[in-house]
Each structure stands twice: as C-alpha cells, then as structure tokens.
Amino acid sequence: MVRSNQNRSPRRMPPGTVTLYEVGPRDGLQNEPTLLSPDQRAELVQRLAACGLRDIEIGSFVHPRWVPQMAETDRVAELLGEREGVRFWALVPNVKGYELAVEAGVRRVAVVVSASETHNRKNLNRSREESMAEIARIARACRESGVALRAYVSTALGCPYEGAIDEGEVIGLAERLAELGAVQVSLGDTIGAGTPRAVRRLARLAIERLGPERVALHLHDTRGLGLVNAYIALEEGVRILDGSVGGLGGCPYAPGAAGNVATEDLVQLLDGEGVPTEVDLDALVETALWLERLGLQPASRYARFRRASCRHDKEER
Numbered sequence: 001m002v003r004s005n006q007n008r009s010p011r012r013m014p015p016g017t018v019t020l021y022e023v024g025p026r027d028g029l030q031n032e033p034t035l036l037s038p039d040q041r042a043e044l045v046q047r048l049a050a051c052g053l054r055d056i057e058i059g060s061f062v063h064p065r066w067v068p069q070m071a072e073t074d075r076v077a078e079l080l081g082e083r084e085g086v087r088f089w090a091l092v093p094n095v096k097g098y099e100l101a102v103e104a105g106v107r108r109v110a111v112v113v114s115a116s117e118t119h120n121r122k123n124l125n126r127s128r129e130e131s132m133a134e135i136a137r138i139a140r141a142c143r144e145s146g147v148a149l150r151a152y153v154s155t156a157l158g159c160p161y162e163g164a165i166d167e168g169e170v171i172g173l174a175e176r177l178a179e180l181g182a183v184q185v186s187l188g189d190t191i192g193a194g195t196p197r198a199v200r201r202l203a204r205l206a207i208e209r210l211g212p213e214r215v216a217l218h219l220h221d222t223r224g225l226g227l228v229n230a231y232i233a234l235e236e237g238v239r240i241l242d243g244s245v246g247g248l249g250g251c252p253y254a255p256g257a258a259g260n261v262a263t264e265d266l267v268q269l270l271d272g273e274g275v276p277t278e279v280d281l282d283a284l285v286e287t288a289l290w291l292e293r294l295g296l297q298p299a300s301r302y303a304r305f306r307r308a309s310c311r312h313d314k315e316e317r
C-alpha cells in the first residue's frame with residue numbers, strides 16, 4: 001500500500017480534476033438549531049445534484065436522541081431513490097446504522113472513527129478499537145452486498161478534549177481503514193485546528209501511504225484557515241475535498257466546531273486556479289440562499305458577497 005512520491009514537486013498544484021464531496025445535507029444540518037423536514041432535506045440534495053455535485057452525503061443513520069436533525073434519514077433516502085450520475089452516501093456510526101441504511105436502499109456508506117480516544121467515546125459511545133471492530137464488520141457486510149465504503153478519521157488535526165494528535169496515529173488508522181476496503185479515507189479537521197504546516201505534513205504523508213485516489217480532506221473552518229488549508233492540500237496532491245453548501249456544519253460532540261469549508265468557496269478557488277469542477281457556482285449560491293430563507297445561516301464568503309452585490313444592484317436600479 002505504500003507509494004513512492006519522490007519525483008513529485010511539492011509546491012505547485014498538480015494538474016487534473018478535483019472531486020468535491022458534498023456533506024451539507026449531513027454535516028451541514030446536523031449541528032443547526034433549525035431542523036428541516038425530510039422533504040426539505042431531499043429537496044436540498046436534489047438542488048445540490050442539479051448544481052453538478054456528483055457525491056452527496058444525504059444524511060446519517062444515527063440515534064435520533066443523539067442527533068435529532070438527522071432523524072428520518074430513511075425517509076430522505078426513500079424520497080431520493082437513485083439519480084443517474086450522482087452517488088448518494090450516508091453516514092453510519094455502527095452496524096445498526098448500516099443495517100438501517102441498507103434497509104432504506106442506501107448503496108454507499110461512510111463510517112467514522114476518531115484519532116482521539118476521548119472524542120470517539122463522546123461521539124460514538126465506544127472506544128476507538130470498539131469502533132474499528134464495528135467498522136470491520138460493516139466492511140465485511142459491504143463487500144458481501146456490493147455496498148461502497150468511505151471512512152472518516154475524525155480529529156485528525158486536533159481534538160477538543162485531547163489537544164494535539166499524533167499524525168502517526170491518524171495515518172495508522174487511515175491505512176487500516178483502506179485495508180478494510182474504504183475507497184476513500186477522509187481526514188477530518190473536526191474543530192478546524194489544522195495549521196497550513198500541519199495540513200501539508202499530514203496530506204503529504206497520507207498521499208504517500210494511500211495514494212491520491214484514496215485521500216480526502218474534510219476541513220472545518222473554525223479559525224478561518226479552511227480555504228488556505230484546502231489550497232495547501234491541493235498543492236500536496238489531494239484530489240478529493242469535502243465541502244458543505246453555505247459553509248454550514250459542525251460535530252455536535254466536538255465543542256467549538258464550526259461549519260465546514262463552504263463548497264461555493266472551494267468552487268471559486270478551483271475555478272480561479274483553472275481546475276475543472278463542473279459545478280454551477282451561481283446555482284450553488286442560490287441553494288445557500290434558499291437555506292437562509294428556511295432559517296439557516298450560511299457562512300460562506302462567496303454567498304455573502306453575492307448577497308451584498310445583489311442588494312447593491314437592486315439599490316442602483
């Protein structure tokens with residue numbers, strides 16, 4: 001599994017496409033005080049698909065007492081069915097969640113484990129190794145049923161309870177998850193603690209060990225370094241970035257966690273670099289503003305800029 005990357009120039013963005021993995025309907029909504037109905041959640045997913053996003057996490061099969069915002073994800077999945085050219089994913093925290101997801105017709109699941117033992121216990125009520133054992137069972141079930149598996153390593157760049165996290169621990173978990181069959185391992189900066197230097201080191205190591213087709217980065221923008229860190233990761237060869245429409249998001253079991261880096265900000269960054277994404281930026285901003293009309297509070301810079309320039313245009317007329 002170890003890859004050699006010795007000839008790669010580390011300081012320029014390598015050519016090629018970038019895949020944006022949309023977590024808005026799951027991570028974006030799970031920490032919001034405004035709860036959307038299953039119909040509204042399904043509409044959000046359809047709007048995002050119409051924007052050109054091809055990988056969308058539609059929700060999670062978690063206990064509704066733990067995360068009420070994600071209750072009835074089975075209904076969301078049922079409303080959505082399949083959509084040609086779009087891959088719908090759902091987060092499952094344990095075997096029970098996996099079973100509920102498959103029962104609801106989901107064919108792509110994402111599992112999660114924390115690099116931090118304390119965060120894993122707070123988030124999943126299990127030790128890290130207990131979660132890994134559950135993930136191994138889910139991975140076996142996925143193989144047997146042809147269900148695709150993605151995996152997150154949370155708190156990969158810092159933990160709200162334990163502080164700094166050893167990158168060796170993160171990479172060790174990522175390798176184990178890849179060996180279990182995860183097609184992508186998404187390194188989660190759950191509380192946006194990552195500095196550009198730390199992101200560069202982790203991204204470089206992950207790409208070396210897993211290869212660019214397996215490494216995703218999941219950045220929360222708590223301290224305003226989300227886009228910078230995304231750019232650094234792209235320079236290091238990361239080719240899959242998680243984003244959330246409107247910059248919504250946060251883990252309810254990670255105090256201080258703010259929204260994910262906004263998908264529209266990522267699209268703007270990539271457009272500016274000439275990296276094709278096939279995502280319609282205007283339609284994406286319109287989706288963020290639609291969420292605002294439903295009572296949510298998009299935090300993306302690009303949506304704010306567009307809102308302000310629309311207001312200005314109206315005043316001019």
Ligand code: HMG
Nearest residue numbers: 061062063066093096097123124125152154155188190251
């Ligand atoms: P638990 O209380 O330990 O569960 O919770 P249990 O196994 O002891 O079972 C207790 C009851 O819950 C049983 O029901 C189970 O059937 C039921 P009873 O017999 O009492 O009637 N149950 C479930 N019900 C619905 N869905 C399930 C499920 N599992 C058991 N999946 C559990 C364990 C994992 C369920 C709980 O801790 C949980 O729901 N945690 C989820 C927390 C969460 O959603 N956090 C946010 C997502 S992770 C994240 O945001 C990070 C990420 O974005 C990356 C990053 O930013 O770093 C991915």
Ligand code: MG
Nearest residue numbers: 027188190251
């Ligand atoms: Mg997250």
